[in-house]
Structures are given as structure tokens and as C-alpha cells.
Amino acid sequence: MLHSVCLASPLHSPKLKDSINGTSEVPNTTLLHHFTSPFELKQAVAFLIKTNKPLSLLPLSRVASICALTPDFPFAQQIFSSVDQQEVSIWNSCLRNLAEGSSLIDAIFLFHQMRCYNVSLDCFTCSFVLKACVGLRDLLRGRIVHGYVEKLGFQSNLVLLNALLHLYATCGAMADANLLFDKMPQRDAVSWNIMITQLAKKGDVDGAFDLFEKMPDRNLRSWTAMITGFVHCGKAKEAIRLFVEMEETGLRANEVTVVAVLAACADLGALDLGRRIHEYSNKSGFRRNIHICNTLIDMYIKCGCLEAAKIVFNEMKERTIVSWSAMIQGLAIHGHGDEALELFNEMIKMGMKPNEVTFLGILHACSHMGLINKGREFFTSMSRDYNISPQIEHYGCMVDLLSRAGLLQDAYELITSMPINPNAVVWGSFLGGCRIQKDVKMAEEAIRQLGVLDPLNDGYYIIMSNIYAEAKRWEDAARVRKLMKDRGVKKTPGWSSITIAGTTHEFVAGDDNHPQAEQIFKRWDELLEQMKSKGYVPNTSVVLLDIEENEKEKYVYRHSEKLALVFGLMNIKPGEAIRIMKNLRVCEDCHAAFKVISEIVKREIVVRDRNRFHCFKDGFCSCKDYW
DNA sequence: GTAGGGTTAG
Numbered sequence: 216m217l218h219s220v221c222l223a224s225p226l227h228s229p230k231l232k233d234s235i236n237g238t239s240e241v242p243n244t245t246l247l248h249h250f251t252s253p254f255e256l257k258q259a260v261a262f263l264i265k266t267n268k269p270l271s272l273l274p275l276s277r278v279a280s281i282c283a284l285t286p287d288f289p290f291a292q293q294i295f296s297s298v299d300q301q302e303v304s305i306w307n308s309c310l311r312n313l314a315e316g317s318s319l320i321d322a323i324f325l326f327h328q329m330r331c332y333n334v335s336l337d338c339f340t341c342s343f344v345l346k347a348c349v350g351l352r353d354l355l356r357g358r359i360v361h362g363y364v365e366k367l368g369f370q371s372n373l374v375l376l377n378a379l380l381h382l383y384a385t386c387g388a389m390a391d392a393n394l395l396f397d398k399m400p401q402r403d404a405v406s407w408n409i410m411i412t413q414l415a416k417k418g419d420v421d422g423a424f425d426l427f428e429k430m431p432d433r434n435l436r437s438w439t440a441m442i443t444g445f446v447h448c449g450k451a452k453e454a455i456r457l458f459v460e461m462e463e464t465g466l467r468a469n470e471v472t473v474v475a476v477l478a479a480c481a482d483l484g485a486l487d488l489g490r491r492i493h494e495y496s497n498k499s500g501f502r503r504n505i506h507i508c509n510t511l512i513d514m515y516i517k518c519g520c521l522e523a524a525k526i527v528f529n530e531m532k533e534r535t536i537v538s539w540s541a542m543i544q545g546l547a548i549h550g551h552g553d554e555a556l557e558l559f560n561e562m563i564k565m566g567m568k569p570n571e572v573t574f575l576g577i578l579h580a581c582s583h584m585g586l587i588n589k590g591r592e593f594f595t596s597m598s599r600d601y602n603i604s605p606q607i608e609h610y611g612c613m614v615d616l617l618s619r620a621g622l623l624q625d626a627y628e629l630i631t632s633m634p635i636n637p638n639a640v641v642w643g644s645f646l647g648g649c650r651i652q653k654d655v656k657m658a659e660e661a662i663r664q665l666g667v668l669d670p671l672n673d674g675y676y677i678i679m680s681n682i683y684a685e686a687k688r689w690e691d692a693a694r695v696r697k698l699m700k701d702r703g704v705k706k707t708p709g710w711s712s713i714t715i716a717g718t719t720h721e722f723v724a725g726d727d728n729h730p731q732a733e734q735i736f737k738r739w740d741e742l743l744e745q746m747k748s749k750g751y752v753p754n755t756s757v758v759l760l761d762i763e764e765n766e767k768e769k770y771v772y773r774h775s776e777k778l779a780l781v782f783g784l785m786n787i788k789p790g791e792a793i794r795i796m797k798n799l800r801v802c803e804d805c806h807a808a809f810k811v812i813s814e815i816v817k818r819e820i821v822v823r824d825r826n827r828f829h830c831f832k833d834g835f836c837s838c839k840d841y842w
Numbered sequence: 843g844t845a846g847g848g849t850t851a852g
Contacts, residue, residue, distance in 0.1 A: 307843090311843080338843070339843055340843095341843090342843040342844060343843070345843095345844080346843085346844080372843095372844095373844080374843055374844045375843085375844075376844085377843095377844040377845075378843080378844045378845095379844090380844085380845090381844065381845065403844090404845085405844055405845050406844090406845085407845090408845045408846080409844080409845050410845095411845090412845065412846065413845095436845060436846065437845095439846065439847085440845075440846065443846070443847070469846095470846095470847075471846050471847045472846095472847090473847090474846095474847045474848065475846095475847070477848095478847090478848080504847090505848075506847050506848045507847085507848080508848085509847095509848040509849065510847080510848050510849090511848095512848090512849085513848075513849065535848080535849095536849085537848050537849045538848085538849080539849085540849045540850085541848075541849040542849090543849090544849065544850075545849090570849090571850080572849050572850050573849085575849090575850055575851065576849080576850085578851080579850095579851070582851085582852095606850090606851095607851085608850060608851045609851080610851085611851040611852070612851050612852090613851095614851090614852090615851065615852060619852095639852095640851060640852055641851085641852085642852095643851095643852050644851075644852045645852095646852085647852060648852095674852085800852090825852085826851090826852065
């Protein structure tokens with residue numbers, strides 16, 4: 216049958232014979248399956264014609280992929296016309312491969328060829344080329360395809376409308392997306408999910424949730440899209456709440472849901488749930504999923520379980536740069552800068568190429584260990600050896616590294632000479648260094664800049680006023696406080712939290728609202744006696760107020776992290792680590808106190824503050840008092 | 843055929 220098709224086909228026409236001119240050598244039969252160029256293809260065709268065999272013996276997908284992007288396109292068309300398969304479907308599968316791979320531009324080019332050579336396009340063609348447009352964020356070309364969709368009469372095809380919706384929403388043309396979504400004759404879960412995902416990605420998480428609540432038939436991907444959206448918009452609590460609700464409907468998390476929920480756990484420091492999801496993930500056979508492992512690493516790191524993160528990392532059969540970067544960053548914020556650098560070297564030895572995030576972790580590690588020269592070397596190396604130009608974040612790290620180490624002049628020079636405009640974080644790091652060095656003049660320069668760059672951030676005023684207070688310049692300190700008040704800036708209240716048996720207890724400074732407040736204060740007084748006998752002296756310089764010394768002590772003794780710790784000591788069984796989270800940086804006096812307490816109670820105390828971890832053990836802290 | 847996920851400075 217195929218043979219007769221072949222005989223009747225135009226392939227025996229003089230035209231085709233001309234086009235394979237110069238390829239008359241009889242090829243080996245293996246060429247039928249192994250040709251990789253138009254030239255070899257022509258040899259194969261010549262062989263078939265010569266031996267009177269049907270052209271359908273050729274692997275058509277390969278014919279298509281070889282001719283798709285070349286001027287030999289019509290040659291392939293001639294071959295296809297001899298077989299009993301629709302030409303467009305062969306090109307479509309080729310188009311799909313390109314659109315799903317990394318050759319999106321080639322996919323667009325193939326689409327162009329198909330139009331040039333009058334292939335009659337179908338809905339599949341349009342959907343694949345739209346996918347390529349989305350991948351390239353090529354709105355303009357996407358609009359052209361939209362024109363084709365209308366011209367070819369596919370305008371009521373739901374799948375294509377969804378693809379167009381995806382195009383507009385992903386490329387930021389939300390007005391077009393909304394218009395299309397509103398006027399679609401019918402919508403399915405995909406339509407809603409596209410809108411939810413993209414709205415949340417653009418930060419409109421309320422708009423996304425509004426749609427989520429309105430949509431008629433939610434599927435797992437709808438829930439996942441919404442959970443992911445909450446996480447990306449910094450609403451981890453809402454993400455978890457929704458996840459619990461999803462479980463109640465009987466839906467089971469898939470790999471993408473797991474990633475989102477783990478990320479939420481990382482944000483909140485929700486170790487219990489994180490562990491539960493880890494178990495669920497293993498039971499569900501997700502153990503090999505790299506995204507999940509990377510998020511697990513991050514979750515354990517941000518929950519203060521460095522060892523658990525290491526186990527996940529070590530057990531990974533395959534790692535990406537994200538795995539390495541996450542681990543390096545994790546070691547850095549846990550104060551194991553030396554290990555971070557070792558891991559970096561190991562990574563390089565294995566031939567893995569670092570990216571800009573890897574360097575952020577490395578610079579972070581150097582900064583937290585005071586490795587000034589190493590940090591400088593890495594900073595130079597990243598652009599010189601790896602062709603990665605430093606971003607504002609890398610400059611931020613360097614300014615932090617230098618100013619923390621007391622090299623304020625160097626830091627200042629870096630800021631004023633950097634090719635990017637310094638932002639508030641850069642000046643903020645500098646200001647932090649000024650506080651450590653007690654350099655009022657430099658601090659004043661920083662605060663001048665910050666008054667313009669980020670005038671509503673309370674933290675800068677607090678530090679400045681603290682610097683004045685430490686210099687006993689009470690009037691200036693008060694002036695800064697007043698400036699803050701005049702500008703309507705409120706101090707973020709500090710809080711610390713601790714989770715016991717699934718319940719999170721939050722404390723603020725001076726908190727006497729807690730049901731166990733009396734016992735907490737009593738236990739603290741007992742502890743204080745022991746601490747003093749070990750040499751603890753309260754450091755009242757952290758109190759900004761101009762009040763009597765013994766009044767200051769009372770303030771210090773009621774700091775939120777101390778209350779959380781004492782509560783933990785009372786309620787967590789001996790031997791277990793105590794994990795505390797704080798929304799601000801841990802105070803110096805608490806830091807000193809926790810070291811002594813870790814020795815007295817012989818327990819590990821892990822504190823996650825807004826920047827890093829402090830792991831107190833046997834009288835020492837993992838940050839080595841450099842933070 | 844159309845919707846999705848991981849590391850990011852103070």
C-alpha cells in the first residue's frame with residue numbers, strides 16, 4: 216500500500232530528482248535512520264528511489280526536524296505529501312518539541328516557515344507557537360498569533376483562549392487578560408488558575424484570592440496556585456491556613472504544593488509542620504524531586520536545624536546550583552562560615568558553576584566571620600573568574616563586611632565609588648557598622664542619606680538614637696526620637712515566639728499578660744541569681760532611656776526573648792533544644808545572658824533573629840559574638 | 843494542545 220502511494224507520489228518527479236542532485240552515491244541503509252543533515256537526508260531519499268522503496272520508510276519526525284529551520288523546508292513537504300499522514304501534524308510535533316525545549320526562537324521561526332510555505336495551520340499549531348511566545352515573553356508576536364487565531368476561525372476554542380489568556384497575563388498585559396477573561400464564552404479551571412497565578416505573581420494576592428473564592432470548580436492546581444501566591448506575597452500564615460483547608464476537602468498535596476507549603480514553613484519557622492510535610496513527601500515518593508529537596512534544605516535551615524538540612528543535602532543524588540547555594544547560605548547564617556567556604560571549594564572541584572546567589576552566600580559567610588581579605592578576594596573573583604557582575608546585594612554584603620569589621624573609611628569609599636546608586640540597605644549596613652564602631656560623625660552622614668532613601672523605616676532612627684545615647688548625647692537622641700514622631704514613624708514592637716506542642720506563644724517586652732507570667736518572673740529571678748554567680752552583669756547600655764541604672768535593669772530583664780526562653784525552660788523537657796524566633800535583632804544583653812544560661816541549664820538554645828541564627832551552647836554562641 | 847515549583851544583603 217505504502218509502496219503504491221510512493222509510486223504515485225511526486226517524489227519520482229524530475230523536480231525532486233533535481234533537488235537531490237549530486238547525491239547519487241548509494242548510501243548504507245543505516246542512513247535511513249541516522250541522517251543528521253539535509254545532505255544525508257537527500258542521500259537517503261536517493262537510495263530509496265533507486266531501490267524503489269517507499270519514502271514512508273524515513274522517520275518523518277527527523278525529516279521534519281532537519282528541514283524545519285532550513286531552506287529545505289519544501290523538500291520535506293514533498294516527502295510528506297507521499298505519506299498517509301497530515302503534513303501539519305508532523306510539523307506540529309516538531310514545533311511542540313521546539314516550544315517545550317530551549318529553542319523557543321526556533322519554534323517561532325518554524326511557525327513562520329509553515330506560513331510561508333502554505334501549510335494549513337490548525338489549533339495545535341497555534342497553541343504550540345503561543346507557548347513559545349509566552350516562554351519568550353514576546354507579547355508582540357503573541358498578538359500576531361492572536362490575529363491568526365481569529366482569522367482561522369479558532370476564536371471560540373477554549374484551549375486557545377486559555378493560551379492567549381496565559382500570554383497576556385504572563386507578559387504583564389493585565390488589561391488585555393482581564394478583558395479576555397471577562398468576555399470568554401466559557402471558562403474552565405485552567406482559565407481561573409491562570410488568572411490566580413498571574414495576579415499573585417504580580418503582587419495582587421487579594422485579587423487572586425477573590426477569584427479563587429469565586430471560581431466554581433477548584434482543582435488541586437487552583438489550591439496550589441493560591442497557596443504559592445500567598446507564600447510569594449509574604450503571607451505564609453494564610454498559605455498554611457489554606458493548605459489545612461485544602462487537606463480538609465480531601466485533596467492530597469502534589470510536589471508543587473509541597474514546595475509551597477515547605478516555603479511557608481521556612482518563613483514562619485514552623486518546624487513541626489515542615490517535618491510532617493517532609494515525611495509525607497517521602498511517603499508519596501517525592502524524595503528524588505530536586506525542587507522539594509532544595510526547599511527542604513531551606514526549610515530546615517530557617518527552622519534552625521542545620522543538621523537536618525545537611526542530611527537532605529548529603530542524600531541528594533543530584534544537586535543543582537540552588538542546592539549548593541542554599542546550603543552555603545545556610546551555613547553562613549548559622550555561623551559556620553568556614554564550612555561554607557569549604558563547601559564552595561568542593562562545589563568548584565566538582566565542576567559546578569557558581570551563580571550570583573552563590574556569591575551572596577559566600578560574601579555573607581565572610582562578612583559574618585570578619586574575613587575581610589577573603590571577602591574582598593571573592594568579590595573580585597566573581598566578575599573576573601566567573602563573569603558575574605556584582606549587584607546591589609553584593610555591594611550591600613561588602614559594605615556590611617567592611618563596616619562591621621571597623622573599616623568604615625573603606626566602606627564609605629566603596630559606597631561612593633560603586634557603579635550602582637546605593638540604596639537604603641547599603642547605607643543601613645554602613646549605619647550598623649557606625650553603631651558598632653561608635654562613630655557618630657559617619658552615622659550622621661548615613662542617616663542623612665537614609666532620610667531620603669527610606670524615611671519611614673523606624674530601624675534607622677532607632678540605631679541613630681542609640682548611637683547618640685551610647686555617646687551620652689541625650690538631647691540628640693531625643694531629637695531623633697522627635698523627628699521620628701514628627702514623621703509619623705512608629706517603632707516596630709519587638710516580639711519573640713516559641714512553639715510548644717504545636718502552639719506558638721508570643722511575648723513582647725515587659726509582657727505580664729501571659730497566663731504563666733508570675734511563674735516566668737519567679738523562675739527568672741532564680742536564674743538571675745545563678746547567672747550573677749557565673750559573672751553575668753546586665754548590660755544596660757541597650758536601654759535608650761535616660762533613667763536610673765536599676766530602672767534600666769528592670770527593662771532589660773523583661774526583654775521578649777528572655778521571657779520566651781524562661782517559658783521554654785519551664786515547658787520543654789530537659790535535653791531538648793529550645794528554639795526561639797525574634798522579629799528584630801537579638802539584643803546584646805540577651806545575647807550575653809543566653810550564653811550564661813546555656814551553660815547553667817546545659818541545653819542548646821537556638822535563636823532565629825531577623826538576620827541570622829544564634830546557637831547557644833555550653834556558654835558560647837555559634838556567632839562567636841560577631842554579628 | 844492551554845495553568846505550576848527551589849537558593850537572594852542589613
